Amino acid sequence: MGTPSEQPLIVGGKRLDGRAMDELRPITITAGVLNRANGSAYLTWGRNKVMAAVYGPKEVFPKHETDPYKAVVRCRYLMAPFSTDDHGRSGPNRRSREISMVIKEAFANVVVAEVYPKTAIEVYIEILESHGSTRVAGLTAAAVALANAGIPMRDLPIGVSIGKIDGQVAVDMQKEEDNFGQADMPLAIKPTTGEIVLLQMDGKMTRSEFEQALDMAYAKVDEIHELQVAALKEYFDRAAVMPQEE
Amino acid sequence: MTKLVTPGDLLLDRPVRNPYTFVKAEKTYAAVVGMFDPEQGRFMPIKGSYLPMVGDDVIGVVEEEKVIGYGINLFSPYKGLLSSKGLRFPFEPNNIILAQVSEVSEVKDIWLSRPMKLEGGEIIDIAPTKVSRVIGKHSSMLNVVKAATKCDILVGKNGLIWIKGPNQQKAAEAIEKIDREAHLPGLTDRIMEFLGVSPEEVAAMAAQQPQRSSFEAGRDEGQREERGGFGGRDRGGFKGRDDRGPRRDYGDRGPRRDYGDRPRRDAPRESPAGTGSSGEQQPAEQAQASERGSGQ
Numbered sequence: 001m002g003t004p005s006e007q008p009l010i011v012g013g014k015r016l017d018g019r020a021m022d023e024l025r026p027i028t029i030t031a032g033v034l035n036r037a038n039g040s041a042y043l044t045w046g047r048n049k050v051m052a053a054v055y056g057p058k059e060v061f062p063k064h065e066t067d068p069y070k071a072v073v074r075c076r077y078l079m080a081p082f083s084t085d086d087h088g089r090s091g092p093n094r095r096s097r098e099i100s101m102v103i104k105e106a107f108a109n110v111v112v113a114e115v116y117p118k119t120a121i122e123v124y125i126e127i128l129e130s131h132g133s134t135r136v137a138g139l140t141a142a143a144v145a146l147a148n149a150g151i152p153m154r155d156l157p158i159g160v161s162i163g164k165i166d167g168q169v170a171v172d173m174q175k176e177e178d179n180f181g182q183a184d185m186p187l188a189i190k191p192t193t194g195e196i197v198l199l200q201m202d203g204k205m206t207r208s209e210f211e212q213a214l215d216m217a218y219a220k221v222d223e224i225h226e227l228q229v230a231a232l233k234e235y236f237d238r239a240a241v242m243p244q245e246e
Numbered sequence: 247m248t249k250l251v252t253p254g255d256l257l258l259d260r261p262v263r264n265p266y267t268f269v270k271a272e273k274t275y276a277a278v279v280g281m282f283d284p285e286q287g288r289f290m291p292i293k294g295s296y297l298p299m300v301g302d303d304v305i306g307v308v309e310e311e312k313v314i315g316y317g318i319n320l321f322s323p324y325k326g327l328l329s330s331k332g333l334r335f336p337f338e339p340n341n342i343i344l345a346q347v348s349e350v351s352e353v354k355d356i357w358l359s360r361p362m363k364l365e366g367g368e369i370i371d372i373a374p375t376k377v378s379r380v381i382g383k384h385s386s387m388l389n390v391v392k393a394a395t396k397c398d399i400l401v402g403k404n405g406l407i408w409i410k411g412p413n414q415q416k417a418a419e420a421i422e423k424i425d426r427e428a429h430l431p432g433l434t435d436r437i438m439e440f441l442g443v444s445p446e447e448v449a450a451m452a453a454q455q456p457q458r459s460s461f462e463a464g465r466d467e468g469q470r471e472e473r474g475g476f477g478g479r480d481r482g483g484f485k486g487r488d489d490r491g492p493r494r495d496y497g498d499r500g501p502r503r504d505y506g507d508r509p510r511r512d513a514p515r516e517s518p519a520g521t522g523s524s525g526e527q528q529p530a531e532q533a534q535a536s537e538r539g540s541g542q
Contacts, residue, residue, distance in 0.1 A: 011462075039293070057295055057323040068353050112277050115265045116295065119323040147253055150293025152277035152374070154268055155254035192254040209430055229252050232279050235249065236292055239426055 009165040009177055016177070017046075021170040022216055024160075029141065029227050031148045031235035041231065043141035046174060047131035049083075052141035052147040055118035065120075070113035071090045074119045075104035077138055079127040096183025099135045106139060106188045106197040111150035121151055132175035133161040136186045139198065144228050148235060155190035157197055158224040162187065162213040169209050187217045191225040194218065228234075248283045248429075250277040257289060266291040266375075280375075282430045291430055296322035296404040298347050298356045298372040305369060305402030306358075308341040318343065318358060320404045321371055328358045335363070340367055342408065344400055364400070367410030370418050372425040374405035379428040380421055387434055391420050393451035394441040416441065 004175040006126060009016060025046030034040035037053035077099040081088045103125065123146065125138035136159025142158050163173040164183035178184050184205030189196055205213065251257065257267060258274040268277045268290065276282065304328050306318035308451040314374055328345060337343065345358035372380065380401055381388050392399055397411030409417045420441055427433055439444065470471035
């Protein structure tokens with residue numbers, strides 16, 4: 001959420017890119033795109049392009065961060081300098097460190113970390129092109145990458161964002177809606193149980209709007225989850241016929 | 247009919263604990279992507295790291311020499327440790343060894359024993375979850391590859407496979423094919439087709455080529471099962487600096503064992519000898535012995 005919009009974000013019942021209020025942008029997911037990572041996924045979500053890679057379980061460095069009872073889940077979310085309209089600075093910043101932390105905590109609730117004590121599971125999320133709601137796109141891609149790496153998980157979490165634009169609740173915020181809308185709420189949900197593992201909110205929504213937003217998010221869970229499962233299935237079918245080049 | 251399951255999918259209505267599943271409310275759910283056969287209740291994970299189990303034969307690379315032995319890279323999240331105590335031959339970094347997991351500690355220290363150096367050949371790396379497919383039922387799959395390529399093949403449970411023989415490349419390709427297609431049915435037939443052999447030929451070749459037991463023969467059996475501490479070689483004598491701290495507290499050892507009230511067997515034997523050194527003690531012992539004896 002940024003400054004209020006000068007131009008309307010909803011024209012004739014449709015949003016700027018012609019979507020309905022409860023319509024997602026087109027999503028594609030490809031699993032297993034990187035050869036050197038244990039697991040990886042490439043996701044496009046509207047104009048967002050996200051690459052996620054998972055390494056591990058592996059030895060923990062620095063050693064003092066080792067947990068003798070379970071694996072340490074680590075996450076790095078980074079936006080490439082060329083991912084935005086203005087060329088950004090490379091490397092982590094305050095925003096990316098916060099997002100890394102919330103995504104790490106979401107996955108720490110999902111990964112069965114007790115199976116691999118004394119190890120680290122590292123999740124890297126690189127935003128190659130950003131157009132709003134990149135943290136949920138990154139989380140959705142990272143979940144596929146984790147499953148692709150064979151990391152034991154209790155669920156395959158999905159991310160989806162909800163917001164308020166021109167006084168109406170809408171699903172899947174794109175860049176202009178995020179910047180000029182009234183509220184933005186990224187959510188991550190475990191599809192099989194419906195538990196929420198990530199929830200942030202920027203802006204203002206009334207209680208009834210918040211509840212409406214949650215309902216809209218839950219209505220989209222299966223749609224996104226099915227895409228994740230299809231990507232994993234497609235990967236294992238593809239891996240069977242195509243020799244992997246080293 | 248097997249189907250692909252993803253993390254969080256319900257597998258069974260009863261609890262089965264396994265690294266690749268998790269149990270919630272007495273039901274078993276898949277924790278990784280894998281193939282599940284609901285009729286047989288069999289779940290095969292497609293990927294996963296090696297989890298050490300006592301008794302596993304593993305293949306590893308000697309990585310470093312330590313004071314206590316060797317650090318072995320097992321291509322798993324955990325390093326193997328091979329004690330040099332009792333080893334007949336030293337190893338060098340980059341040696342490839344086959345060894346058995348003898349102990350896995352609570353914090354996943356993997357102790358190895360019975361090492362055997364693998365000379366020559368090559369190692370390939372597959373998913374540890376597919377090792378069982380490479381071996382096959384009663385090692386049927388492995389016999390096909392061995393017979394068709396006339397290679398010596400050793401399969402480590404950690405997913406490393408050592409191949410040595412005339413058709414190393416072909417054998418490696420066949421095993422990589424098994425790794426890729428492990429979740430698809432009719433695998434043995436496809437591998438036979440890939441290697442260009444028929445089942446009859448495999449049987450004939452296997453009969454012709456007796457099972458070589460290089461696996462057992464080369465083991466370093468000189469490695470003794472030995473523990474430091476009490477008894478054994480280290481008993482008695484000067485044990486180095488006196489920095490061992492206070493003696494361990496063994497607590498109350500309970501009442502003495504009951505030997506009955508017969509006289510000690512050695513007591514009467516010593517008395518007739520009657521050498522002077524402990525002359526004063528002997529009558530007392532004798533008296534005690536006779537006292538006990540009279541009670542009988």
